[in-house]
Amino acid sequence: MNFSGKSVLVTGAGRGIGSAIAQAFAREGANVGVNYLTNAETAAATVAACETNGGVALAICSDVTNKDGATNLVSETIEAFGKIDVLVNNAFRPYEFDPERRKLHWDLDWQDYQSQFEGAVQAAHNMVQAAVPNMLTRANGSIINIATDLIARPVVPYHDYATAKAALVGFTRTLAAELGPLGIRVNTVAPGLVYPTKASERVRENIKEDIISATPLRRIAKPEDIAGPVLFLASPWSAFITGQTIYVDGGLVME
Amino acid sequence: MTTDVEYVGRLHGLDPERIHWEPRQYGGDGEKSLIALTPNLQSADLSIIASKVRLNARNSVKTWPVDRVLTAIDQTVARLLDRSHPVRKKMEHLLPIVTGYDEEMVRIGLTGYLKTFRKPQLQRFITEDFPNPGILDKFQPLVKGGFGRAFGPDLLAHVWAGNVPGLPLWTLIAGLLVKAASVGKVATAEPFFAGWFHDVLAETDPELAKTIALVWWQGGNTELEAGLFREADVALAYGGDTAIAALAAQAPASTRFLAHGHKISFGLIGREALDPSRASSTARKAAYDVVRYDQQGCYSPHVFFVEKGGAISPETFGTYIAQSLASYEEKFPRRPLSLAEASSLVEWRMAEETRLGGKVVEPCNGNWTVSIQLQDRALRPSGLNRTIRIVAVDDLEETPILSKPYKTLIQTAAISATPERLFNLASMLGEVGVTRVTALGDMTSPEAGWHHDGRFNLLDLVRITEIEARAETAAEDLASYAD
Structure with missing residues (x-):
C-alpha cells in the first residue's frame, strides 16, 4: 500500500502502539504528524524511525483532551503537510494495566470514569471536530479510533478504561453514520493485550500465559500487529467499510 | 474484439x-x-x-x-x-x-x-x-361555434x-x-x-x-x-x-x-430541505440529475442555488453532493472525455477556484467536480460532464433576478421548498423564462406531454381548418330539405 502524498495524523504516537502505527505509515511513504503529550524524547525517536523508514514526520506536542490543543495540532499538521487524509485517535488517559492492583468496582470514584471518558471520547471528539473540515474539502477521509478487545471480553475488568473505550465504539458508529454521506469513513481497531508497551509493562507472565492459551494464534499482540489493520482502514482497500470494529487479538474475541 | x-x-x-x-x-x-x-x-x-x-x-x-x-x-x-x-x-x-x-x-x-x-x-x-x-x-x-379539424x-x-x-x-x-x-x-x-x-x-x-x-x-x-x-x-x-x-x-x-x-437548467434548494434528516437524500437526488447523461441534456442542472440559514450550510450541502457524485461514479462511471472536453473542464475549474469565496471539491482522478461559491451568485454554466456549481443565496426568492439575464437560455428549474414557496417561486421563475418546474431527481426525465421549451409539441405542428358557423348556416339554406 502506497501512502505517498497522503497526510496522516496519529495522536499519542510517541511510543507503543501509536509509534508503531506512525512508523508503518511512514514506511509506506506517508507524511506523518506524531502527536505526543509529555515525552519529547520518545516522540523524537518515533520521528527519527519514521524518517529512517523513508517517510516525512513531525513531532507535535499537544493535549488533545483540550479543544484548543486539538485545534492547534490539526493546524500545525495542515501547515506542515497541506491537509489531513487520515486521523488515528490513539491517545488515551494514562492507565496502569495491572491485574493485581486494579481498582475493584466498589473502590472506583465517578472521577475515574470521567477521566477515562475524557481521554477516550472527548479527545476523539475534539480531534474529529478539528480535522473534519479539512477532509470535507475533498469529501474524503478516514478516521480510525483505537479501542480495546476488553469491551467484548473483559479478561480483566478494568471498569473505567473499558467502559470509556466501549463508548468510543458507539462514538465511531454514530460518527460513521453522520460522515458517511460526506465521504468520510470512521472505524475502530480494538487490540488485545499488546506487549511490550509502557502501559502493559506490569502485566505478569502468568496472565500473559493465560491469554496466550485462550488465543487461537497463541501469542500476545506486538505493537506492529495493530498497524496493519489501521493502514488497511486508512487505505482505499477498505473504501466500503465504515462504522466497524476490527478486533486485533489473535482471535481471542470472535464476533 | x-x-x-x-x-x-x-x-x-x-x-x-x-x-x-x-x-x-x-x-x-x-x-x-x-x-x-x-x-x-x-x-x-x-x-x-x-x-x-x-x-x-x-x-x-x-x-x-x-x-x-x-x-x-x-x-x-x-x-x-x-x-x-x-x-x-x-x-x-x-x-x-x-x-x-x-x-x-x-x-x-x-x-x-x-x-x-x-x-x-x-x-x-x-x-x-x-x-x-x-x-x-x-x-x-x-366552443366558439362552427367546426374545426x-x-x-x-x-x-x-x-x-x-x-x-x-x-x-x-x-x-x-x-x-x-x-x-x-x-x-x-x-x-x-x-x-x-x-x-x-x-x-x-x-x-x-x-x-x-x-x-x-x-x-x-x-x-x-x-x-x-x-x-x-x-x-x-x-x-x-x-x-x-x-x-x-x-x-x-x-x-x-x-x-x-x-x-x-438551454441551461438549475435547481433551488430551500432551507426547509436542509435539515439533518433531509439534506443527504436531497443531495443524492440533486447529484443524480448531474450524473444522468453527464449533463448533456437541456434539462441538466448547471447550478444549485442553496439557501443559507438551514441546519446544513450550502458548503456542507456541496460536500454531500460531492460524496453522492463519488458514489454514482462507482455505479455509473462517467464516459471518457474528448481532449477538448477535458481541457475546457480544466479551464472552467480554474476559473471557479479563483473566484472570491469559491472553492472546489473533487477527487484526484477529476471524474466529478463540485464548485462551492459563497459569494459569486451568478447563474454561470457548469463545466459539463459532472461538474456542478453550488451557489449560496440568502433567500431563494433572489434567484429569479439572478437568472433573468439568461431569459432565452433557461429551461428547467427543480425546486425543493414548501408548497407555498413552490408556487410563488414558480411564478417568479416563469416570468424570467423558466418553462418547466420539477422535483430534484426528476430533472432529466420530463413527464409525458411536457411542453418542451414552453411550446406546444403538437399544436405547433398543425394548421386548423375551420368551418365557420355562418358556412354551416349558409349550407343549411341549400339543403334538400330546406323549406
Missing part, C-alpha cells in the same frame, strides 16, 4: 444498391466497436425520399383514425421495453459503444424514457394540446442532435400523432436510435413505418439542409445556437422552422 455493422438511414424510395455507403467507426480500437455505414446522398435523393414518404402517408396514416397510430406506437414501445427483444438487446449493447455512456445508465435510462410513450401517456400527450383528440380525425364542433404537415423535417440517446423519439412520435410524413436527419454523434425505432415500428405496423425516412450527412452541408427544408412544411431542429442559426438560414419562408437550441 467484436465489431458490429449497422446501416445509418432508412431511405424509402431509393435503391440501396445504388447508394454509396461509407464506413465510420464508433468505439475505441481494441475494445468493442461498431461500424456505421452512412449513405452518400445528393439533393435530388432527398426529393425522391420526401415524395415517397409523403405519398406513403397520404395512402395510409392520413386516412386513419389517430387511435390506430397510438396503438402502433404503443406496441412498438412495448417491444422496445422488452429486454429480450433483439432490437432492445442491440440498443443496450451498442448505445454505450456509440455514446460512451455507462451501460447501466443507458439501460435504466432507456426503460425510464420509453415507458413515457405507452398508450396512456400518449393519450395524455395528445390531450395536452387537443382536449378533443377527435379533431385530428374529423371536423369537431368548436387539425391537419398535420404533409412533410415534417427533423434535424436531431446526438447529445442524449433516444432524443429523436420525441419529434418522431409527435409527427406520427399529427399524421405527418417524416424525414429525419440523424446526428453523427448518435445516428442509430431513430433507425431502430423505425425497424420495430415496421414489425408492428409496416405501413406506418414507411412514412418515416431517415437520412444522414455531415452537419453543416447547407445544400442538403436547404434541400430537406424545401421539401418540408414544418422543420424541427435541435442543436447549439450557431448550428440552429445556420439551419434557420437554409429554411425557406414557406417552411415553419421550429428550433430547440441550447
